[in-house]
Amino acid sequence: MDQSLQEKIKQCPALPSLPTIAVQVLELAQREEVDLGEIARIITQDPALSGRILKTVNSSFYGRAHAVGTVSHAMVILGLQSVKTLVLGFSLVNNLTQDRKKGFNHLAYWRHSIVAATSSRLLATKLGVVQTEEAFLGALLADIGVLILERVFGESYAELYKSIRSHSELADRELQMLGTTHAEVGGMIAESWKLPPVLQQPILLHHTTELSVEPQLAKLIQVVGLSGRCADVFCDQDPSNAISDVRAYLKANHNIPVDEADQILAEVSSKTREVASLFEINIGSSIDYTDVLKKANEALVELTLRSQQQQQTLEIQNHKLKVDATTDRLTGLNNRATFDEFMTKVFSEAVKTKKPLSLVMIDLDKFKSVNDTHGHPAGDAVLRYVGTMLKDFVRPDDMTARYGGEEMVMVFPDTPKNLATALAETLRRAIAANRINIGDGKAILVTASLGVATLEPNSPLKQPAHLIKAADMALYKAKHSGRNNVKVFSLPAPKQKAA
Numbered sequence: 001m002d003q004s005l006q007e008k009i010k011q012c013p014a015l016p017s018l019p020t021i022a023v024q025v026l027e028l029a030q031r032e033e034v035d036l037g038e039i040a041r042i043i044t045q046d047p048a049l050s051g052r053i054l055k056t057v058n059s060s061f062y063g064r065a066h067a068v069g070t071v072s073h074a075m076v077i078l079g080l081q082s083v084k085t086l087v088l089g090f091s092l093v094n095n096l097t098q099d100r101k102k103g104f105n106h107l108a109y110w111r112h113s114i115v116a117a118t119s120s121r122l123l124a125t126k127l128g129v130v131q132t133e134e135a136f137l138g139a140l141l142a143d144i145g146v147l148i149l150e151r152v153f154g155e156s157y158a159e160l161y162k163s164i165r166s167h168s169e170l171a172d173r174e175l176q177m178l179g180t181t182h183a184e185v186g187g188m189i190a191e192s193w194k195l196p197p198v199l200q201q202p203i204l205l206h207h208t209t210e211l212s213v214e215p216q217l218a219k220l221i222q223v224v225g226l227s228g229r230c231a232d233v234f235c236d237q238d239p240s241n242a243i244s245d246v247r248a249y250l251k252a253n254h255n256i257p258v259d260e261a262d263q264i265l266a267e268v269s270s271k272t273r274e275v276a277s278l279f280e281i282n283i284g285s286s287i288d289y290t291d292v293l294k295k296a297n298e299a300l301v302e303l304t305l306r307s308q309q310q311q312q313t314l315e316i317q318n319h320k321l322k323v324d325a326t327t328d329r330l331t332g333l334n335n336r337a338t339f340d341e342f343m344t345k346v347f348s349e350a351v352k353t354k355k356p357l358s359l360v361m362i363d364l365d366k367f368k369s370v371n372d373t374h375g376h377p378a379g380d381a382v383l384r385y386v387g388t389m390l391k392d393f394v395r396p397d398d399m400t401a402r403y404g405g406e407e408m409v410m411v412f413p414d415t416p417k418n419l420a421t422a423l424a425e426t427l428r429r430a431i432a433a434n435r436i437n438i439g440d441g442k443a444i445l446v447t448a449s450l451g452v453a454t455l456e457p458n459s460p461l462k463q464p465a466h467l468i469k470a471a472d473m474a475l476y477k478a479k480h481s482g483r484n485n486v487k488v489f490s491l492p493a494p495k496q497k498a499a
Contacts, residue, residue: 001188002181010192014151018193019091021046026194029084036080040072043087050150053086056278061121061271086131088195089117089140093279096147104158105151110276111283112167112231113140120227126253126264129219131198138202138220141190143167145182145203149174153352166236168229171207183207217299222253233265234272240296258377265289328402330380331387339409343464346413350455355472357455358412358420359473359474362427363389365447365483367406378438379406382446385414385436393427410470424450424486432484438470447484451475460491 120139124132171181187204202224211218232242250256269289276283326338350357371379390400435443451474474489
């Protein structure tokens with residue numbers, strides 16, 4: 001937090017102060033020789049406060065077997081720490097609930113704080129954290145910085161608070177918009193009130209994951225932080241993420257299984273309304289973990305279905321992108337880049353395994369005249385038709401592609417020259433025998449010239465480009481031999497030496 005913002009907060013006239021009775025109790029409790037009788041007398045001077053303390057001590061939240069009739073008795077039975085916590089909690093909450101400005105969602109704030117405080121005390125007990133009372137009060141006051149920021153920034157902060165979907169988002173949003181967080185502000189106020197470090201630190205650090213404090217205090221801070229996420233379970237519109245986070249944390253850090261984690265959250269839901277009534281705070285609708293879990297499961301099912309739909313859509317989109325990247329749009333054949341990649345792969349395999357690899361290059365005869373006579377749409381129709389023939393013609397391990405213009409290719413792995421030549425001849429006849437519909441009720445005949453080249457063991461063809469060139473030379477020969485035929489590349493016979 002920068003200095004100017006710190007000064008702005010400190011100079012705000014609406015900042016809450018620590019109640020007088022809380023100051024007196026804190027001061028007496030910190031003396032070397034604690035006078036319990038004096039503390040009891042001070043508390044008793046406030047009948048409303050002492051009545052609430054006794055009501056709380058005798059509630060099921062503390063689970064005492066025998067009724068406690070006086071504050072002095074409560075201090076003997078529960079100890080100074082418990083009573084001091086109740087004095088601080090009741091007096092502070094009473095002060096903080098007095099001045100409620102319109103626009104800020106006080107119900108949401110106190111609902112979250114009361115659930116967090118209830119969760120924190122239960123978690124501290126379950127997880128063996130000795131400072132159960134500090135856990136309760138630390139969680140109750142953890143978000144006091146929210147009330148401070150609302151008083152300093154007014155409606156703009158109220159809008160920020162209203163805009164978040166989960167309390168877990170709040171600190172990041174505050175840092176982004178204000179340059180500080182409610183935890184930092186709360187820690188500053190707790191220090192100015194001279195609260196003991198065991199309360200200051202949880203308020204300041206409850207959103208911090210990396211803690212450089214002594215282990216016992218770190219456990220307390222972690223419990224207060226986790227209690228905030230437990231409160232999200234009952235306060236978020238969609239509780240599924242909060243439930244997952246609480247379950248995962250308890251499993252990973254304390255080896256607590258899911259069903260036991262759910263039992264803890266169910267106990268939180270049963271205790272929270274009682275705690276809220278002790279503090280005379282209205283937290284709105286009832287909190288029932290069974291209902292929350294049902295809502296979360298419904299949301300989870302909906303999220304799963306949505307994720308599956310998104311996954312299917314993504315797969316379709318990815319498939320389309322892959323097809324677009326590898327396919328010639330007009331003919332539906334593989335494109336030139338895909339052909340080059342395939343040739344590199346199968347050529348290398350053929351060299352390694354010493355198996356034959358055949359390539360057939362196809363060129364439609366006098367294709368330019370089709371475009372000139374009938375128009376380019378007719379030429380496109382011819383290319384699409386021949387492309388479909390080639391796709392139906394090749395075997396699963398073969399590949400066919402549009403090489404460029406009206407030239408197409410077929411690649412036949414593990415196929416000797418004689419078989420590739422026979423396949424090329426079959427294709428040539430099929431092209432020549434079928435009339436192609438070019439639209440407007442017109443159909444035309446086209447022919448093709450084909451060149452065949454084969455990579456064989458001990459072949460002088462050492463690269464994919466050599467095999468392509470060989471097939472192209474055979475095609476050139478077919479074109480210049482009257483078209484509509486198949487020619488096979490062969491190396492020229494060695495010249496005979498003169499006798």
